[in-house]
Amino acid sequence: MTDRFDIVLRGVRLNHGAGVDFGIRDGRFSAMSSGLGRCDNDIDCDGKLLLPGLHDHHIHLFATAARLQSVDLTQCTHPDAIAAALRAKAAQAGPGEWVRAIGCDERASGIPDRGQIDGWIADRPVRIQDRTGALWMLNSAGLAQLGDGPWPDAVETDPSGVPTGRIWRGDAWLQERIGSRPPSLSALSRELARLGVTAVTDAGANNGPKEAALLGAACRDGDLLQRLTMMGREDLPDSEPYLTGPVKLLYDERDLPDPASIAARIEAARRLGRNVAAHCVTEAELLVYLAVLDMAGGVRPGDRIEHGSMIPQALMQDIARLGLIVVANPGFIARRGDRYLAEMDAGDLPGLQRMASLQASGIPVLIGSDAPYGPVNPWVSIRAAANRQCPSGALLGAEEAIGPWSALQLMTAQGNLAVGAVADCILVDADWVNQLAGDADPDPVAMTIMGRYAHLGPIYSRGR
Incomplete structure (x- = not known):
């Protein structure tokens, strides 16, 4: 019976129940009982919990992959620190190569223009993304790479019509002008698999035929292992890989x-x-959305509010009545919560990154990372939804906590652990909830299996 299963998971637990064996064949769970026959991939799970794989419901794949190759300025709190980080990266780069940086915080340096960045590095092109992802800032050498005008609205210009170096929401235009290819997704995909993510939704607003071709090829070639859903423009084509x-x-x-x-x-x-x-x-963006949905004939089941960062109590009944889904990003509490507490009006804080009150109002909620702007580790977002803890340990909106198991469900891929279901699953430490209470980023995943690759064995296994 050695060829009956591709994988046998032996002695797993379901919600702390009795141990049971799972057999996986042809990408699906094919048997669940005790004492299954052995196979070449026969794995002693030592009482770990078997869970469906995780789904990051809002991520920017290429931007997150690019982050792995960029200078991270998140911890730079002074212009001198930014300059030092950029110069260190430039020293490692080849002649004329772009220096790319992300996470620039306006508290450290304001919103730099070309002149300020020239003071940091002038002899090679530099592009810096702000902490929100909405703004790129280029030095003079970088602007020279873009050619001549006329300039689109995204490019800020001075009264003389000369670009200042600031480009707002101009990612697609900037990418086209620079002409660089998007980064490989292979390293990011394997890191996501290590963290238990078996499905992703790419939330790129500019996704169209070009992006579909690139992401589709990544799926077919195995650079992107996760099951993929793509948002995008109206011209985004349907295709089998996603x-x-x-x-x-x-x-x-x-x-x-x-x-x-x-x-x-x-x-x-x-x-x-x-x-x-x-x-x-923002609340204004949400009000516009609700208004234009009415103008366009109403809501269709499955319509979504992305982020829902600020939802006033007065709008929750309307959102529930319409049946809109809120895709929240509680991971920002874990990364930026102290900043929110310090800078936001106290009266606005109750509406920030709601979770429990949305569910109590009957509003469907999902969780996405918004990586690279939020934490790519899904367990950080799950922990933040469960404990509302800021980096300092202070709590932000403790009444909005939903508990770890509830948070886990909001970041779980569709599917179940029944016989016949697709075998996208993870094994996690039995004490995973206790891990959320620690200071370090949680890392409870011991194994990740994706059904379509099950014939090759686990995608990730701790210690292998």
């Missing part, structure tokens, strides 16, 4: 578009049979 997700609506409070133009996009999505998902970080 699921086509909602049309992504991205707009900023600082420059809100004509509501009729957003409503027209929603109507176009409806004609395509697609849902919509709107970037709603």
